[in-house]
Amino acid sequence: MSSTSADMQVRPGTEADLPSLTELYNHYVRETAITFDTEPFTPGTRRPWLLAHPEHGPHRLLVAHDTSDGTLLGYATSSSFRPKPAYGTSVELTVYCAPGAGGRGVGTLLYESLFKALENEDLHRAYAGVALPNEASVRLHARFGFEHVGTYREVGQKFGRYWDVAWYEKPLGP
Structure with a gap:
């Protein structure tokens, strides 16, 4: 499964992508409150996350690369929503764009590709x-039909302050 636009390609993530994926994610760990991880990862400590997203099934990892130089532009995942079996038809989606890649349509292409990859999976809801x-993330999720279902107030503490998290939901299947 691969998608292409004029200047980028989306494909399943592989172990060869792990160093670049780790570097991209660590930017958000160190510099932003977009993720509530507080300590950077090494490729080795990030490997279990990668392995939890195989090429087939409801839990995927897709990466976007610049077609001219192979630079990682971003990634999107569908992951387990919660570990209990009754949540099995729900997934949590995430998208991260590389610093400087914003405004190029990376997030849009990643989500288009991810939703296409998930079409034949037994999934009911995405969160x-x-x-x-x-x-930017609020706009991206609205563009893909997510609806705001609530906000957890001051749920995470990072950089000496508390942060809110808004939750969005999208129907996927019957």
């Missing part, structure tokens, strides 16, 4: 948590 403020 996304957005640490606030993050207007």
